[in-house]
Structures are given as structure tokens and as C-alpha cells.
Amino acid sequence: MTPGARLQAAAEVLDRIAAGTPAEQALLGWSRGARYAGSKDRAAVRDHVFDVLRRWRSTAAQGGGESGRARLIGLLRQQQVAPDSLFTGDGHAPAALTAEEQAGGRLPEGAEARDLPDWIDALLTDSLGEEAAAAAEALRERAPVFLRVNGLRGDLAAAQDALAGEGIETRTHPLASGALEVTEGARRIAQSQAFAEGLVELQDVASQAVVEALPLAPGLRVLDYCAGGGGKALAMAARTGGEVAAHDADPRRMSDLPARAKRAGARIQAVATPKGVYDLVLCDVPCSGSGAWRRAPEGKWRLTPERLDELTKVQAGILDIAARLVTPGGLLAYATCSMLAVENAAQIEAFLARHPGWTLERQRQFLPGDGGDGFFSAQLRRPA
Structure with missing residues (x-):
């Protein structure tokens, strides 16, 4: 052509x-x-x-x-x-x-120049203040491609050498210790030996940073409550070296997870209905996806105020259910790929108001200017 x-x-x-x-x-x-x-x-x-x-x-x-x-x-x-x-x-x-x-x-002009619907432009400005314009501009550009080096299969140097041998050039990124940004040959990744052997996984650097910030250690009982394709479950399993439980409301989303886990050398147990309690429960909840609109830009134009309201109700419900799965003194981790406060800080404030005794240990809003997608994360401690 x-x-x-x-x-x-x-x-x-x-x-x-x-x-x-x-x-x-x-x-x-x-x-x-x-x-x-x-x-x-x-x-x-x-x-x-x-x-x-x-x-x-x-x-x-x-x-x-x-x-x-x-x-x-x-x-x-x-x-x-x-x-x-x-x-x-x-x-x-x-x-x-x-x-x-x-x-x-x-x-x-205005929101038109920032390539946002008017109502989302106003919401983003309310959420990010002076940083909103730069975030909106970043969403107009192509997203970089990142890989997570799987510590169960090798280290950064080994991964970079293996990838370079197949024409895939990379550089490290400060946001996560196991992250590689692909600078050349991105379309070769899926067919590369390094990918086929589980040495690397495709995962945004901010998503990696969310997992890296979790206080993971060998022996912890860990549940990925909204596992989806299982990227964070695999990353957590690589950190703990042990088994991670993975659950999703739609098990079909996890259909590729057994093959991915085998490739990565990770121990993942898919659970239809989580039972008992866990030391750490991660909820990467359904959200607007506003932080990842560089990758899925259609979401900017399909999202409606009504759909956003539905999502915030789902997020609150997931938090309340997941809280019951956290052992006393354990940690509930919340994450979204969103930059909208109504899905992020406001959700945490509302949760703490509904659950006296729980405490917020840390939270962070990642923006595209940090290098990856716009992610939000918070860690909540259950009273002992």
C-alpha cells in the first residue's frame, strides 16, 4: 500500500x-x-x-x-x-x-485544543489543578512501551542483553527498579525469545511502581482481588517468591493467566470465591481509564457522567467487600489507572469515613509526566 x-x-x-x-x-x-x-x-x-x-x-x-x-x-x-x-x-x-x-x-480552542470533552476537561482541572494541562497534553501523544523484568527468570542486565540480541533496545527507568523502556523494536517483543521464556512482561512503569510500593515479603498471604489479565498478580508473585491468589468478577479475564504464570515461573492460584483472610489484598478496580487514554483513547469519547457515576459506586462496593478479606493488622491496597479525584482520593476519604479505625498509610497520584500512565494508589491498614 x-x-x-x-x-x-x-x-x-x-x-x-x-x-x-x-x-x-x-x-x-x-x-x-x-x-x-x-x-x-x-x-x-x-x-x-x-x-x-x-x-x-x-x-x-x-x-x-x-x-x-x-x-x-x-x-x-x-x-x-x-x-x-x-x-x-x-x-x-x-x-x-x-x-x-x-x-x-x-x-x-480550550478543551477542544486539549482534546477532551468539556465536562472531563473541567473534572480533570478540578482533580489536578495546575498539572491538568500537562496531563491532557500527554494524553494526545503515543504512550511509551515498558517491560517488567521478571526476577524469577533473570535480572535487568540479562534482560537487556537478551532483548538487544533480538533487535530490541531498552533503557532503565527511575520509576520502578525492574522497568525497561523500549526505545527501538517494540513490535518485535511478542515474538522475542525473552518474552516467550518469561524473562520480560509488558507492563506500564507506573503499574510496576504501584506493586513495587507494596510491603511484600516471602510468606505473606496475598490476594489480587481484581486480577484481570493478571499482570500485577505476576509482579507480586515475583516479589514474594510464593503463591499469590487471583480473583476476578469475570473469570474469563484470567483465561490466559495460567499460561502466563507458567511462562513466568510464578505460582498463581485462581480463586472463584476468596475465603478466609489475607495479609495483603490488592484491588485494581474498574475505572474510567483516564490515566491510560494514550493507549485506549476511545475511552475519552465514550465515557459519560452516568457511566463514571456507576464506576464510582462499583469501586466503593469492591473496597467494602475486600476490606472483609483483610486480616486484622493487614493491608488493603487500592489502585486505579485514573487521574480523576472522584475515583481516587475521594474514594479513599469515603472509605475511611465508612470504616472507623482504618488508617491511610500512603497514597500517590502518578501522572504521565512521571513517565508512565496516570495511576493512583493508596494503602489502607486494618486495625489489629
Whole structure:
């Protein structure tokens, strides 16, 4: 595919997304019907689509319309690429710009320029104050790729050497001791030997830092209550060297966890209904995902005030249930990939008001400026 043909394909995918089709489904539908497209073509179309999704409002403003075509015109203008150079009408490239398109477009303003819905822009400002603008700007860019070095299989130096031998260059990151930021060859990771042998796992550096901050030690009874795919359970098992219990309200989310645990050399016990008590219970609760909108930008535009209200109620309910699973004197850890105070500090304040005697030992809001996703974490101690 030519660069112009890739843009035309991206425009068609964007139109499907605007009509309500989820982004991954729209991309899959296109790729199934485009057998001629190679892996580089599919990657390029995907990059165009996600670059626009991160900048949905500003590209529409600068492109002079809300179609996929207009938004791609806006994206090229933001990238200081002349749309005329690619919108040529040759072959499968998009048709040449009309006089109206040539003259159209304007600079975005306010929340539009920050690529946020107005109500989320206000909420983010209330949550982060002076740091909100930088956080919003970071969400408009692609996220870096991070790996967690699995201490059960090797150390940082061994992982970097193994990855470099397969054309994957990395550097350490100060936010977590076992983190490697991929600087070259990110698309080779899934096929690498280091990944296949469990030496490294894909995990955001802020997510790693959340686990690293937990007071884990051999012999502790540990439960990952909202395990999902199990990334944090695996990280905790690597820290303790022992067994970690993993639970999720939807067990299907953990379907790959046994294979991942075997690859990592980690001991993970999937539990349908946690019983007894644990020294440490981690709740990485369902949330808006606002801290990870660089990776899943569609969430910015799908979230509604009603859905956010539902999520905060779910979060409070999970905390109350998980609190009963913590042994006296034990620790309840709360985490979100959110930057919204209503899901973070406000949840902790409300929990402490509902549970006299519990104490807050530490909490931290990670922002994209720290290097990874926007994560929040808090550690709550149950009275002995």
C-alpha cells in the first residue's frame, strides 16, 4: 500500500468508529477485507487511526469537518505535512482536496485544543489543578512501551542483553527498579525469545511502581482481588517468591493467566470465591481509564457522567467487600489507572469515613509526566 492508500483506509475506519463501531472491531473488519495489506500496512493504518482518536476534537477543527477524511487532513496539518502531498487521487489515495477543504480548518480552542470533552476537561482541572494541562497534553501523544523484568527468570542486565540480541533496545527507568523502556523494536517483543521464556512482561512503569510500593515479603498471604489479565498478580508473585491468589468478577479475564504464570515461573492460584483472610489484598478496580487514554483513547469519547457515576459506586462496593478479606493488622491496597479525584482520593476519604479505625498509610497520584500512565494508589491498614 502507498502512504496515500493507508490514509484512505484509515479514513474509512474512522468513519466506522464515528458511527459507533468500537475501534478494534473497526480495524479488524478492515484488515479482514484487505488481504493485500501487509503487516507494515496494518500497523501504519492503525497508527493513523489511533493518532486521530487521541486528537479527535482538534483534528476535526483543523481539518474543517468531522469525517475521517477531514480529521486526517487536520492531523497532517498538526504534523506539518501538506495534505496535498498525500491527498492526490492517484491510485487508492484519497481524492485531491477541494477548494473548500483547502481554505477550511481553524485552530482549536480550550478543551477542544486539549482534546477532551468539556465536562472531563473541567473534572480533570478540578482533580489536578495546575498539572491538568500537562496531563491532557500527554494524553494526545503515543504512550511509551515498558517491560517488567521478571526476577524469577533473570535480572535487568540479562534482560537487556537478551532483548538487544533480538533487535530490541531498552533503557532503565527511575520509576520502578525492574522497568525497561523500549526505545527501538517494540513490535518485535511478542515474538522475542525473552518474552516467550518469561524473562520480560509488558507492563506500564507506573503499574510496576504501584506493586513495587507494596510491603511484600516471602510468606505473606496475598490476594489480587481484581486480577484481570493478571499482570500485577505476576509482579507480586515475583516479589514474594510464593503463591499469590487471583480473583476476578469475570473469570474469563484470567483465561490466559495460567499460561502466563507458567511462562513466568510464578505460582498463581485462581480463586472463584476468596475465603478466609489475607495479609495483603490488592484491588485494581474498574475505572474510567483516564490515566491510560494514550493507549485506549476511545475511552475519552465514550465515557459519560452516568457511566463514571456507576464506576464510582462499583469501586466503593469492591473496597467494602475486600476490606472483609483483610486480616486484622493487614493491608488493603487500592489502585486505579485514573487521574480523576472522584475515583481516587475521594474514594479513599469515603472509605475511611465508612470504616472507623482504618488508617491511610500512603497514597500517590502518578501522572504521565512521571513517565508512565496516570495511576493512583493508596494503602489502607486494618486495625489489629
